[in-house]
Amino acid sequence: MSARSEGSELLEIADKVIAQATAGEQVEAYVSRDSETAVRVYEGNVEHFVSAQSEGIGIRVIRDGRTGFAYAGTLDQDAVASALAEARDNVAFGTPDEWAGLAEPDGVDIVDQDLWSDELAAFATDRKIELAKELERLTLTADSRVRVDDANYEDVASETAVATTTGIRRSGRENGCYVVVSTLADDGDEAHSGFGFSVGRSPDLFDLHKAARDAADRATRLLGATKPTSRRLTVVLDPYVTASFLSIIGGTLNGESLAKGRSLFKDRLGDEVASPLVTLVDDPTNPLAYTATDIDGEGLAARRNSLIEGGVLRSFVHNSYSARRAGTRSTGNAVRGGFKGTPGVGCLALQLAPGTRDQAALIADVSDGVLVQSVQGLHSGVNPVSGDFSVGASGLLIANGQLGGPVREFTIASTLQRMLLDVVEVGGDVDWLPMRAAGVSLAIRDLTMSGA
Amino acid sequence: MIDQDVLERVLTAAVRTGAEFAEVYAEDKRSTSASLDDGRIEQVTSGRDRGAGIRVVRGETTGFAHTADLSERGLLVAATAAAAAASRGGGGVREIALDRQADHRVGSVERYPDDVPKATKVDVLRRIDDAARGAGGSIVQVSAGYGDSRKRILVANTEGVMATDEQVRAVVRMSVVASGDAGMQTGFQSMGRTTGFEMFDEFSVEDLARDAARQALTKLSARPAPSGALPVVIKHGTGGVLFHEACGHGLEADLVSKGGSVYKGKQGQLVAAPLVTLVDDGTMAGEWGAIGIDDEGHISQYNVLIEDGVLTDYMWDYLRARKEGRKQSGNGRRQSYMHLPMVRMTNTYVLNGTEEPDDIVRATDYGVYVAKLGGGSVNTASGDFVFGMTEAYLIENGEITEPLRESNLMGNGPQVLRDIDLLGNDFAMGNPGTCGKDGQGVPVGDGQPTLRVKSLTIGGTAA
Known part of the structure; x- marks a missing residue:
């Protein structure tokens, strides 16, 4: 969110709610309004055009260490009033918790970021449709074996405001857009799907050619793939796959899991938990990050946090609740999925410090391995408490430093703890993706591949 | 209203x-x-x-x-x-x-x-x-x-x-x-x-x-799961999600019409072992996926998708049915008023076979018994799927023996349907699920009797 004066109408609504707080009561009001356009094109025609607005308020009330919450999917006065009444009523059922409480201003300055594009806000509807159509055309010409499932343009603009009786008062707005195309390729026997996308604060930042090429490559590269034989080998992860794993690793450094005894890195601060090549930061103030933001879900300044430095565990991420429980300060990592819930804890924009060599150089060092281009079942296949993981994968075999044939329907397995220690090299090919983590090629030794 | x-x-x-x-x-x-x-x-x-x-x-x-x-x-x-x-x-x-x-x-x-x-x-x-x-x-x-x-x-x-x-x-x-x-x-x-x-x-x-x-x-006290292809017995009421993900999605008419399904053009053909009858049933009172009407106003139905191994019909919403000039099947659903409806499942399940569940385990020399299947995902174009096994055991000489650590189960939907070789008589519905498609979640149910799949890939770390 851009912490400027926009969104002041929402801030007024939030102010009115917190002004009703009674003695001994903490109140937080989080108000948001989003508008969204979604265009889907199929075979040169608009399949659907969605133009939608939504707004709502979430109200948190804390009294005597007990928390109650209610939301309303409208800013209608009566609905806001009954949400406040419900939140108050819900307070009675919470267990008193000595650490319960709202965030308080912590003196950390906001890193001002440019999160709003006037150009996007004024972007004409016809041009949105044209972009989706052009993406479909480009994808179809990229490879004759490829069909397009759908080509999409989407944009979203959101305004938010958060105010608390503890002195937080912030509002702002941001917008962004992306195009994405889904593809299919088949050779009669088997079919594979692919996708390609491009994101930006404004449409002139799109690279439609790259999106089209990626979508065609992803669908066609597995044609004729075989099932590999089971063995232990070195794995090179494509940047997109690395980003998915980083999100999972970020989850294990969650201060709330830590407080509740659920983190596999419990009592490990200061220990060597990864190869010395691994330096992991969470930095939402980096403007290159897709999820860059200036405030977190509680209205505190977003900031750069170093989590693992040279393989040594340096920090967990916290919101104000988990920080209070752990006897530390919030790291500005409150995350909130809109007005319907209370803030949790999460990483905002993870990045692995890059190495210097490209993916081809990483591959050249591998005698027996596999380049993993996509994984499946990451969320069901990784247990963030035990660290065990086993995920479905597909990609290309590597033999004596050379890429070989495509393989699919196999799993790779290890534990997160082992995997971090077994990192052989981090690539230099950083890719900023529409996720809470940036991609980079990563080589890891000694994973178990299960296939035929 | x-x-x-x-x-x-x-x-x-x-x-x-x-x-x-x-x-x-x-x-x-x-x-x-x-x-x-x-x-x-x-x-x-x-x-x-x-x-x-x-x-x-x-x-x-x-x-x-x-x-x-x-x-x-x-x-x-x-x-x-x-x-x-x-x-x-x-x-x-x-x-x-x-x-x-x-x-x-x-x-x-x-x-x-x-x-x-x-x-x-x-x-x-x-x-x-x-x-x-x-x-x-x-x-x-x-x-x-x-x-x-x-x-x-x-x-x-x-x-x-x-x-x-x-x-x-x-x-x-x-x-x-x-x-x-x-x-x-x-x-x-x-x-x-x-x-x-x-x-x-x-x-x-x-x-x-x-x-x-x-x-x-x-x-x-679990040991690492084996790695490689093995026979897998799935306990009743825990494997329905596999049929939902690996087969059900491919029978949704919107995916079929764009060619994004392995089941396109397969109506009337044998797509599963003749033991298998697969149903989607919005009328199953009390179940998590039950609905009176779908989100397009159509009364919910009992739809047979695969009968004795033969693909009988797909699932339909208003738009897809209109295009084909046929009736919709009560499968037009949406997450909320903020979402467009599309073809979605309700309660999806495999009907009973005739085997005693104990006999299915006894008939298996060496394999894996899955007592609880976790979440998973499927590539609908290829039919390849992955599911977590949250509770699983080794089967040795026809007996369930040691517990296994969590790992993934991997296979191909169409292949699994053909590879079901033993089907139990102990049908049960499973846990409540939320099916995600195109960014929308809707409540769905699933179920199945104890059954055996001839071969699935177990993604463990043991040799």
Whole structure:
């Protein structure tokens, strides 16, 4: 969110709610309004055009260490009033918790970021449709074996405001857009799907050619793939796959899991938990990050946090609740999925410090391995408490430093703890993706591949 | 929720620019949820969602807009926006006359969640916590969630349909962590029904909690799962999700029509072992995926998808059925008034076979017994899927022996259907699920008898 004066109408609504707080009561009001356009094109025609607005308020009330919450999917006065009444009523059922409480201003300055594009806000509807159509055309010409499932343009603009009786008062707005195309390729026997996308604060930042090429490559590269034989080998992860794993690793450094005894890195601060090549930061103030933001879900300044430095565990991420429980300060990592819930804890924009060599150089060092281009079942296949993981994968075999044939329907397995220690090299090919983590090629030794 | 004459005027406005079809979907939902973690009731949440989505179809193009304002003025603004999105010029006035359908309900509700004190709901969570912690000193953490909702929906369209439904649901979920010498392990349980609070009279939350604790404790001494292809026996009521993901999605007409399904053009063909009959059934009273009407106003149905191994039909929503000139099948669903409907499953299950479940294990020399399958995902184009095994055991010489650590199960949907070689007679429905498609989640159920698949890839770390 851009912490400027926009969104002041929402801030007024939030102010009115917190002004009703009674003695001994903490109140937080989080108000948001989003508008969204979604265009889907199929075979040169608009399949659907969605133009939608939504707004709502979430109200948190804390009294005597007990928390109650209610939301309303409208800013209608009566609905806001009954949400406040419900939140108050819900307070009675919470267990008193000595650490319960709202965030308080912590003196950390906001890193001002440019999160709003006037150009996007004024972007004409016809041009949105044209972009989706052009993406479909480009994808179809990229490879004759490829069909397009759908080509999409989407944009979203959101305004938010958060105010608390503890002195937080912030509002702002941001917008962004992306195009994405889904593809299919088949050779009669088997079919594979692919996708390609491009994101930006404004449409002139799109690279439609790259999106089209990626979508065609992803669908066609597995044609004729075989099932590999089971063995232990070195794995090179494509940047997109690395980003998915980083999100999972970020989850294990969650201060709330830590407080509740659920983190596999419990009592490990200061220990060597990864190869010395691994330096992991969470930095939402980096403007290159897709999820860059200036405030977190509680209205505190977003900031750069170093989590693992040279393989040594340096920090967990916290919101104000988990920080209070752990006897530390919030790291500005409150995350909130809109007005319907209370803030949790999460990483905002993870990045692995890059190495210097490209993916081809990483591959050249591998005698027996596999380049993993996509994984499946990451969320069901990784247990963030035990660290065990086993995920479905597909990609290309590597033999004596050379890429070989495509393989699919196999799993790779290890534990997160082992995997971090077994990192052989981090690539230099950083890719900023529409996720809470940036991609980079990563080589890891000694994973178990299960296939035929 | 909205008067009939208002709906008629809004629909008339929606097709004024020449669209062939318009629809108003309105929803009013009240929900309560509560969470317990680390021995504390963290908070009780109350929610209210209310609004309408208006869809206008002209040719191949659908325009859609939604609003939280259910007044006639608010609805007309949304109707105009949806109509503008679907068309450019042309038109005329079409009078719309709605035919109000008699209410169609699947099952009945005895205790509406609004009539149950919040303290009683919260107490369910405490009972779970107590029962799980009572299962042994190695239990170090329990978290649990309770949720209920009462959703009234109204659908009216330019074909004269006007239908309403009330969907009442309640659910509990719990996760238990046990700690041992070799680290931590987790166990899960859940139960959800499309009924009122009376569901808590039908089963014991203490039993569910103890079962979740037992899973976590059992896994403390688990050995690494094998890696490679093995026969797999899946316990009744836990593998339905596999058929939902790996087969059901490929039978959704929207995926089929774009060629994104391995089942395109396979109607009338043998696509599964002749033992297998697969059904999608929105009428199964009380089950998590049960609906009176779908979100396009069509009364829910019992649809046979695969009969004795032969593909009989796909699942249909209004748009896809209209295109093919056939009837829809009650599978047009959406997450909320903010979403467009599409083809979705309801309760998807495999019918009983004839084998005794014990005999299926006895007939297996060496393999894996899956007592609880976790979440998964599928590539609908290739049919390749991955599922977590959250509770699994080795089968040696026809007996279930040691517990296995968590790992993934991987295979190919069409191949699994052909590779089912033993099918039990002990059908059971599984845990409540949320099916995600194109960014929308809807409640779904699944089920199956104990069965054996000749060969699946186990993604363990043991040689």
